[in-house]
Amino acid sequence: MRKLPRILGAQTISKTRLFHVEQLDLEFSNGVVVQYERLRGSARGAVLIVPMLDTDTVLLIREYAAGVQRYELALPKGRIEHGEGIIEAANREIMEEVGYAAHTLRHITSLTVAPGYLSHTTHVILAQDLYPCTAVGDEPEEIEVVPWKLSQLNELLQCDDCTEARSIAALFMVKELLKNER
Amino acid sequence: MRKLPRILGAQTISKTRLFHVEQLDLEFSNGVVVQYERLRGSARGAVLIVPMLDTDTVLLIREYAAGVQRYELALPKGRIEHGEGIIEAANREIMEEVGYAAHTLRHITSLTVAPGYLSHTTHVILAQDLYPCTAVGDEPEEIEVVPWKLSQLNELLQCDDCTEARSIAALFMVKELLKNER
Numbered sequence: 001m002r003k004l005p006r007i008l009g010a011q012t013i014s015k016t017r018l019f020h021v022e023q024l025d026l027e028f029s030n031g032v033v034v035q036y037e038r039l040r041g042s043a044r045g046a047v048l049i050v051p052m053l054d055t056d057t058v059l060l061i062r063e064y065a066a067g068v069q070r071y072e073l074a075l076p077k078g079r080i081e082h083g084e085g086i087i088e089a090a091n092r093e094i095m096e097e098v099g100y101a102a103h104t105l106r107h108i109t110s111l112t113v114a115p116g117y118l119s120h121t122t123h124v125i126l127a128q129d130l131y132p133c134t135a136v137g138d139e140p141e142e143i144e145v146v147p148w149k150l151s152q153l154n155e156l157l158q159c160d161d162c163t164e165a166r167s168i169a170a171l172f173m174v175k176e177l178l179k180n181e182r
Numbered sequence: 183m184r185k186l187p188r189i190l191g192a193q194t195i196s197k198t199r200l201f202h203v204e205q206l207d208l209e210f211s212n213g214v215v216v217q218y219e220r221l222r223g224s225a226r227g228a229v230l231i232v233p234m235l236d237t238d239t240v241l242l243i244r245e246y247a248a249g250v251q252r253y254e255l256a257l258p259k260g261r262i263e264h265g266e267g268i269i270e271a272a273n274r275e276i277m278e279e280v281g282y283a284a285h286t287l288r289h290i291t292s293l294t295v296a297p298g299y300l301s302h303t304t305h306v307i308l309a310q311d312l313y314p315c316t317a318v319g320d321e322p323e324e325i326e327v328v329p330w331k332l333s334q335l336n337e338l339l340q341c342d343d344c345t346e347a348r349s350i351a352a353l354f355m356v357k358e359l360l361k362n363e364r
Binding site: 019032064070117 | 187196198199208211218247248293294302326347351354355358
C-alpha cells in the first residue's frame with residue numbers, strides 16, 4: 001500500500017452553521033505538493049436505516065431534499081446525536097421518520113459519500129422485527145412512508161425521484177444479505 | 183405529489199475555490215418556514231464510469247481521498263468540463279485515469295450524493311469495447327488501476343478501502359444490467 005500524503009498544513013477557511021471548509025497543503029510521496037479543500041463532517045457520522053417490515057418489504061420515505069429542490073424517495077437517515085451510539089441513533093431515526101422501532105438492529109457496513117472532498121461516514125443499519133412506535137423529530141412537515149418490495153428493486157430504480165446513491169447501495173447490499181441468509 | 187416548498191429567499195453565505203454555500207428561506211406547503219443551508223455544485227455535474235475490460239472484469243482505481251485521508255478503491259470519476267458532453271467527459275476521464283478509451287459508452291442512470299444538502303448530480307456511464315489510449319490529467323501522482331470481477335462483487339465490499347456509495351450502487355446496477363442482457 002502506498003504511503004499516505006503528508007499534511008503540511010490545515011486551516012479552516014469557512015465555517016457556517018452546517019459546513020466547515022478546510023484547506024489542506026499536501027505532499028504526496030513522489031514530492032508533489034498540492035493544495036486541497038475538503039468539508040469536515042461531524043466526527044460521529046450519520047446512520048442510514050433499512051427498516052424491513054417483513055422479509056421483502058422495506059419502508060422508504062419521500063422527503064423534501066433542499067440540495068436538488070424536489071421530493072426524494074430514499075431510506076430514512078440522520079445524524080448521530082451527541083452521546084448516542086450508532087444503533088440507538090438508528091432506532092430513534094426510524095421512530096421519528098417511519099413510525100416504527102426495531103427489536104433487531106445490525107450494523108452491516110459504513111459508506112462514504114464523496115471521500116475525495118467530504119469526511120462524512122454513513123453507517124448502514126438493517127432494522128428487523130419492527131413494532132409501531134413513534135418519536136417526534138425536527139421535520140418541518142409529515143414524512144410520507146412508502147413501502148416497497150426488495151423483489152421490485154429494479155422498478156424502484158426507474159423512478160425519477162429515487163437517485164440517492166447510499167440508499168441504492170444499501171438496498172442492493174441488504175437484498176444480497178437476506179438472500180444469502182434464507 | 184406534494185407541492186414543493188416555496189423559496190422565499192436565497193443568498194450565498196460562503197464561497198471558496200471549491201465550495202459554494204447557500205442559505206435558503208423555505209416555506210413548506212403547511213406554512214412552516216425553515217432556514218436551510220445547501221452546497222451548490224457545478225450545474226454540469228460529474229461522471230462516474232464503469233469501464234468493462236470484458237463482460238466480467240471492471241477497472242477500478244485506487245486513489246488518494248483527501249476527505250477521509252486514505253486511499254480509496256472506487257470507479258473512475260470526474261467533473262464535466264465546460265463545453266463537454268457527458269459521454270465525452272466519461273471517455274476523457276477513463277483515458278486519464280485507467281489508460282483506456284471506449285468504443286461504446288452508455289448513460290445508464292444519474293445519482294445524487296446527499297440530495298438533502300448537495301445539489302451535485304453524477305451521471306453513471308457504462309464503457310465497453312475498450313482500447314488502450316491515454317491522456318494526461320491533473321492527478322498529482324500515478325493512479326493504481328485494479329481489475330476486479332463483477333462476479334466477486336461481494337468480496338470487494340469486504341475491503342476496508344471500498345466504501346464510496348456511488349461506486350457500489352453503480353457496480354450493482356451494471357451487474358444487473360449485464361446479467362439481463364446476456
